[in-house]
Amino acid sequence: xxxxxxxxxxxxxxxxxxxxxxxxxxxxxxxxxxxxxxxxxxxxxxxxxxxxxxxxxxxxxxxxxxxxxxxxxxxxxxxxxxxxxxxxxxxxxxxxxxxxxxxxxxxxxxxxxxxxxxxxxxxxxxxxxxxxxxxxxxxxxxxxxxxxxxxxxxxxxxxxxxxxxxxxxxxxxxxxxxxxxxxxxxxxxxxxxxxxxxxxxxxxxxxxxxxxxxxxxxxxxxxxxxxxxxxxxxxxxxxxxxxxxxxxxxxxxxxxxxxxxxxxxxxxxxxxxxxxxxxxxxxxxxxxxxxxxxxxxxxxxxxxxxxxxxxxxxxxxxxxxxxxxxxxxxxxxxxxxxxxxxxxxxxxxxxxxxxxxxxxxxxxxxxxxxxxxxxxxxxxxxxxxxxxxxxxxxxxxxxxxxxxxxxxxxxxxxxxxxxxxxxxxxxxxxxxxxxxxxxxxxxxxxxxxxxxxxxxxxxxxxxxxxxxxxxxxxxxxxxxxxxxxxxxxxxxxxxxxxxxxxxxxxxxxxxxxxxxxxxxxxxxxxxxxxxxxxxxxxxxxxxxxxxxxxxxxxxxxxxxxxxxxxxxxx
RNA sequence: GAUUCAGUAGCUCAGCUGGUAGAGCAACGCCCUUUUAAGGCGUGGGUCCUGGGUUCGAGCCCCAGCUGAAUCACCA
Numbered sequence: 001x002x003x004x005x006x007x008x009x010x011x012x013x014x015x016x017x018x019x020x021x022x023x024x025x026x027x028x029x030x031x032x033x034x035x036x037x038x039x040x041x042x043x044x045x046x047x048x049x050x051x052x053x054x055x056x057x058x059x060x061x062x063x064x065x066x067x068x069x070x071x072x073x074x075x076x077x078x079x080x081x082x083x084x085x086x087x088x089x090x091x092x093x094x095x096x097x098x099x100x101x102x103x104x105x106x107x108x109x110x111x112x113x114x115x116x117x118x119x120x121x122x123x124x125x126x127x128x129x130x131x132x133x134x135x136x137x138x139x140x141x142x143x144x145x146x147x148x149x150x151x152x153x154x155x156x157x158x159x160x161x162x163x164x165x166x167x168x169x170x171x172x173x174x175x176x177x178x179x180x181x182x183x184x185x186x187x188x189x190x191x192x193x194x195x196x197x198x199x200x201x202x203x204x205x206x207x208x209x210x211x212x213x214x215x216x217x218x219x220x221x222x223x224x225x226x227x228x229x230x231x232x233x234x235x236x237x238x239x240x241x242x243x244x245x246x247x248x249x250x251x252x253x254x255x256x257x258x259x260x261x262x263x264x265x266x267x268x269x270x271x272x273x274x275x276x277x278x279x280x281x282x283x284x285x286x287x288x289x290x291x292x293x294x295x296x297x298x299x300x301x302x303x304x305x306x307x308x309x310x311x312x313x314x315x316x317x318x319x320x321x322x323x324x325x326x327x328x329x330x331x332x333x334x335x336x337x338x339x340x341x342x343x344x345x346x347x348x349x350x351x352x353x354x355x356x357x358x359x360x361x362x363x364x365x366x367x368x369x370x371x372x373x374x375x376x377x378x379x380x381x382x383x384x385x386x387x388x389x390x391x392x393x394x395x396x397x398x399x400x401x402x403x404x405x406x407x408x409x410x411x412x413x414x415x416x417x418x419x420x421x422x423x424x425x426x427x428x429x430x431x432x433x434x435x436x437x438x439x440x441x442x443x444x445x446x447x448x449x450x451x452x453x454x455x456x457x458x459x460x461x462x463x464x465x466x467x468x469x470x471x472x473x474x475x476x477x478x479x480x481x482x483x484x485x486x487x488x489x490x491x492x493x494x495x496x497x498x499x500x501x502x503x504x505x506x507x508x509x510x511x512x513x514x515x516x517x518x519x520x521x522x523x524x525x526x527x528x529x530x531x532x533x534x535x536x537x538x539x540x541x542x543x544x545x546x547x548x549x550x551x552x553x554x555x556x557x558x559x560x561x562x563x564x565x566x567x568x569x570x
Numbered sequence: 571g572a573u574u575c576a577g578u579a580g581c582u583c584a585g586c587u588g589g590u591a592g593a594g595c596a597a598c599g600c601c602c603u604u605u606u607a608a609g610g611c612g613u614g615g616g617u618c619c620u621g622g623g624u625u626c627g628a629g630c631c632c633c634a635g636c637u638g639a640a641u642c643a644c645c646a
Contacts, residue, residue, distance in 0.1 A: 007615050008580055008597050064606085071603035088603065111596080124604045147581045148596055150607040158607065159582045159595055165638045177581095221646070266645050267571085421646080477646090490639095501637070 008145045015108040016141050022104065026141035032116040034059050039080035042129045045121045053121035056131060058083070059139060061176065062113050064148075067106055073130070076117065077176075084130040085117055091134065105136070112142030112176075147177050168498050187306050188482045188494060192259060194305040195279060195476075198298055204255030204281065209244035211237060211261065217457045218242030218399070221264040224274075237263035242399065242473065243460045245282045246428060249471050250463045257281035259478070270490040274499050277478040286472040288411045288427040292388050295415060295423055295474060296323035299386065306485050314418050314487050317384050325386040325415070330375055333389055338378035342371065350374075364448075368395025383416040398438040398454060400426035422481055425474035432464035529567050 005013070019026045036056040045053055060078035070089040075082050089101040109115065118135040147161035160178070161167065167174040174181050196206065214233065216223035218240030228235050241260045248256045263275050283291070303310050303321035310322045328336070331343050340353050350370040354361040359377050361370060371393050383389070391403055392412040403409035411427035429435050439456040446453035482494040492498035527535075 004617095006580060006597095011597065066605055066608055067602085068605065068608075069602040071605085073605050073608085075606085084606075086604070090603085122604090124606090126605070128604085128606070130604085145580045145596070149581080150595075152607045156607090161581065163577090163581095163638080165577095168638095219646070264645080267643095269645095270640090272645075424646085503637090 009143060012110055012141070012143045012145070015110060016143070019104070019108050019138065019141065022099065022108075024104065024138055026138055028137070028139065032059055032137065032139065033057050034116075037080040038076065038078045038083035041121060041131075042081065042083055045123075045129050047123055050120075050122065055118065056121055057116065057118045058131065059116045060114065061142075062109060062111055062115055064111060065109070070101075072105065076115070076131070084124075084128050085119070086122075086124070086130050086132050087136070088132070091132075092136075104138075109138065110142060110145075111148065112144070112146045114139035114142075146173060149177060164492070165500075168492055169500055169503065171496055184482075184486045184488065184494060185496060187486050188478075190306050191302060191482055191485060192279075192478065194302050195259075195298065198301060199255070199257050199281060202255065204257055204283065205253055207245070207248060207253075207256045207258050209241045209248075209258060209260070211263075213238050213244075215455050215457050216240075217455055217460065218244075219262075220454055222266055224263050224265045239264050240278070240475075241280055242475070243457055245280055245473070246468060246471070247460065247463045249282050249284050249428075250466055250468045253284075255281065255283040268499060270492070271480065271483075273479070273491050273495055276491070278475050279478055280473065280475040282428070282471055282473040284469040284471050287470065288390070288413055288425055288472050291425045291427075291472040291474050292327065292413060293324070295388075295425065296325045296386070299323070299325075299415075299422075302481075303485065312485065312487075314484060315489075317418060319385060319418060321386060325388055327388045327390060327413075329391045330371065330389055330393070331391070333379045333383075334371070334374055336379075337382050338374055340374075342374070366395050368393035372396055380416060380421075381419040384418055386415060386417045386422075388413045388415055395441075397426065398442055399429055399435075401429045401431070402434070417484060420480060420484070421477075422484065423474055423476045425472065428468070428471040428473050430464060430468040430470060432461055435464055436461055527567050532567050 016026050034057055036058050038058065038060065041053075041056065041058070058076060058078060060076045063075040063077045063082060066073040072087045074085045074087065076085050087101065087105055089098055092101045092105070093099070116137040116139055117131060117133045119131045119133040122130060122132050124130055147159070149160040150158045152158065161174065167178070175185075199206070212226070212228070212235040214235060216236035216239045218238075219242070221239045223236040223239050226235050226237065227233070238260070239262055241258055241262070245256050245258060257279060259277060259279050261275055262278050264272075265274065266272065268274065283294075286294075300310055300321050300323045303312060311318060311320045313319075331341070335341050338353075338357060340357070342350060342353060345353070347367050347370070350367060351361055351365075354370055354373060357374065357378065359373050361373060365373070375389070379389075390411075390413040391406070391409045392400070392414075394400075394402065394408055394410050397410040397412050400410040400412045403411050413425050414421050415423040415425075429438070439454065439461070442454040443456060479491050479494055483489070483491060486494065488494055
């Protein structure tokens with residue numbers, strides 16, 4: 001049984017057939033010549049130079065039609081924007097036969113159809129730059145009606161297509177209909193292109209490393225598992241690419257970077273999607289101080305390239321991306337925002353600090369975790385302007401080198417902007433013995449039941465034993481960076497196709513109750529309604545539903561006679 | 571995972587104390603040769619998210635479920 005078409009979909013199929021009857025192919029195969037785009041044409045056209053605009057050819061989607069008898073206006077949308085087109089009956093159809101205008105344009109072309117137009121540019125009496133159409137051609141017929149948001153004089157949008165579920169599931173419609181959505185994604189690409197340019201100019205090499213990994217390393221997270229048939233082994237979708245990029249530094253590259261899709265089998269919310277994009281870069285012979293300078297100049301450049309300015313309004317906050325950024329150790333940050341000096345404190349003291357500050361904690365939490373909690377709870381949200389938080393406790397950073405002045409700390413920084421973490425970087429741990437010990441610490445944690453502790457990657461340790469030069473590495477969450485730079489609060493707004501639960505297909509088949517009634521009826525062809533109802537022995541509601549279903553599908557018919565109501569099979 | 575809110579025409583939304591399902595836009599028909607949220611007249615269009623229950627009667631009340639969003643928890 002086919003899915004029921006809405007009335008509007010049926011009309012569009014009729015138009016499609018009518019086009020074919022007129023000898024018009026609604027899906028022609030050949031290419032069309034396009035000489036101009038909507039936005040340029042609108043921006044550049046001047047009436048003084050009308051002579052230069054005598055013949056323009058554009059292609060795009062019809063977004064609206066305003067028919068006024070023998071003349072009409074339509075809006076044509078291409079990838080650059082929207083331009084108005086003017087269709088005049090007697091110019092399109094100079095002879096007796098007005099079919100092209102009266103039938104094809106007025107009736108058979110619908111909102112959403114792709115067309116090609118040829119004509120000249122002019123300004124209407126109201127001053128709107130428009131294309132005076134001399135020829136047009138159908139390029140592709142649209143069978144489903146698009147939503148129709150409209151903007152009034154005051155800029156207010158009416159009937160916007162807003163339901164987030166529909167917008168994400170049918171992003172193609174969202175992109176066609178909601179201005180601004182496309183812009184977000186263009187900016188996203190600009191962010192990545194700018195970063196590439198920045199790294200390439202510095203002489204670093206873009207690389208690709210495995211997504212299917214036998215050991216999911218480089219971060220703490222639950223991985224997706226899959227299975228390789230030929231090898232008969234489990235493989236994991238990567239949760240990070242850090243350990244592979246470091247192997248390449250061991251191999252002698254000076255600087256490598258990768259835009260990586262990572263996968264984590266965890267919850268979804270407005271800042272988490274199961275697959276997401278991270279850029280990681282590793283540069284030999286550098287430390288985290290160098291990396292801070294590198295990062296801040298990158299961010300300043302990104303803000304300028306993407307938004308044309310080094311400052312940006314995000315929510316209520318005006319953020320300046322102009323380098324240099326404030327640098328604050330984690331201990332100083334806690335001193336400043338929580339009012340507590342935790343330097344030198346042990347587990348017990350830290351736990352007391354948490355209690356005093358009203359931060360939840362339990363016995364399983366070690367020193368590092370407690371400090372991290374205090375920071376996350378009391379400091380992070382206050383850091384609006386770009387700030388490097390440095391020198392994290394060692395327990396939290398098993399791949400990071402010990403701090404040169406304090407063995408309890410690591411040479412790590414995170415860049416916090418608008419209260420959120422944007423980048424994370426280390427002076428990388430290149431001491432293979434220290435690294436092995438740190439992995440063993442992780443193993444102990446995992447034996448204690450910490451299911452996020454890292455696996456030991458023996459091949460990575462072997463690589464380090466051959467020698468890795470001093471290196472600094474940095475990772476940026478691209479999705480969150482794009483959220484920041486485009487002022488979007490949800491990760492779903494910066495992913496074309498965010499993960500959703502699968503749609504459930506509704507079957508148009510007869511329900512159990514409908515079948516029951518239909519079978520009873522089939523035996524006798526015609527029955528008294530109350531008799532049939534009694535025979536069916538259904539509740540009122542079920543009976544009502546079943547009968548409505550049958551009459552709707554034209555399988556049964558209810559007739560009123562003098563004797564009462566009778567039901568007959570159709 | 572918890573709580574709250576939402577789901578009604580293609581889109582945006584009304585729907586009173588439980589009593590025949592509504593509007594604007596879109597669609598369809600007619601009129602209209604520089605309009606622009608075009609306009610005028612007319613017409614059609616519904617699985618009220620799904621399944622139960624209560625009731626003479628449910629879009630509305632009750633229970634369960636589905637989907638989405640927000641907040642929280644968890645998680646880099």
